[in-house]
Amino acid sequence: MIPMLQAALLVRAANESSAGAPAPTAPCRADGSEPVAPAAHLVARPRGVVHVAVSPLTPSGRFIPVTARTVCRTHTRRLAVVPRSRAVDVFRYRRVCVRCIKALLPTAPGVDGTPLPRDVEAQLYSFLTIPNLHAVLRSCTTVDQTHMVGRLALMLFGPKTMRPPARRSQGQAAVADLHDAIHKTRARLVAETRTPEERAALRQQRDTQVFNDALTARQRKRAAAVDKALERARRGGFLTPYERQLVDSA
Numbered sequence: 001m002i003p004m005l006q007a008a009l010l011v012r013a014a015n016e017s018s019a020g021a022p023a024p025t026a027p028c029r030a031d032g033s034e035p036v037a038p039a040a041h042l043v044a045r046p047r048g049v050v051h052v053a054v055s056p057l058t059p060s061g062r063f064i065p066v067t068a069r070t071v072c073r074t075h076t077r078r079l080a081v082v083p084r085s086r087a088v089d090v091f092r093y094r095r096v097c098v099r100c101i102k103a104l105l106p107t108a109p110g111v112d113g114t115p116l117p118r119d120v121e122a123q124l125y126s127f128l129t130i131p132n133l134h135a136v137l138r139s140c141t142t143v144d145q146t147h148m149v150g151r152l153a154l155m156l157f158g159p160k161t162m163r164p165p166a167r168r169s170q171g172q173a174a175v176a177d178l179h180d181a182i183h184k185t186r187a188r189l190v191a192e193t194r195t196p197e198e199r200a201a202l203r204q205q206r207d208t209q210v211f212n213d214a215l216t217a218r219q220r221k222r223a224a225a226v227d228k229a230l231e232r233a234r235r236g237g238f239l240t241p242y243e244r245q246l247v248d249s250a
């Protein structure tokens with residue numbers, strides 16, 4: 001399959017060019033024979049789920065061939081191409097196939113190695129909803145994928161609100177839930193992907209930290225006691241044997 005981001009860009013290009021009747025032109029070889037990669041399109045049954053298909057179109061330019069498959073390999077009857085003019089409505093009111101969305105997830109950096117401008121990327125994925133991202137998150141199997149979803153969530157819906165749960169609006173609560181779910185999934189995947197050696201190293205590191213913290217606390221307490229004893233000695237006050245010992249050692 002063509003790279004994911006490239007597919008997303010092709011969908012955009014295809015939608016932009018399929019506003020009118022003419023079929024989107026697929027990139028061709030120099031000699032003009034076979035297309036290198038057919039363009040990707042948003043396709044759907046009437047009022048059905050929206051999929052992504054990477055396929056040439058029928059001569060009318062309005063459908064993909066019956067034999068063509070969507071990115072998610074769903075078997076379905078003839079799928080119509082969603083014109084650019086209706087794409088926004090389609091994404092707002094219709095279900096978008098999650099497996100096809102996954103194929104559109106950004107792979108940083110961009111197609112030719114340069115990162116995409118933020119606004120271009122935001123525009124590219126503006127059709128994603130919070131339930132869409134939850135669905136993508138549920139199918140994440142690597143930590144990197146959770147970072148992708150997290151980046152999308154931040155870009156499209158902003159950071160988690162600082163307001164306490166009781167004072168959040170419905171929208172803020174939904175975004176906060178999404179961020180929480182992303183962190184939870186990531187923490188689970190991070191723990192799952194650790195090797196026994198890494199786990200042992202982590203335990204060792206934690207033990208050392210606990211020891212060092214205790215040592216620092218003891219030293220601080222002793223320094224404070226010495227200061228107090230010195231101050232009392234300066235004033236000519238009574239010193240306990242322990243305090244005398246502290247003053248002598250200072």
Ligand SMILES: [Zn+2]
Nearest residue numbers: 051072097100
């Ligand atoms: Zn699909």
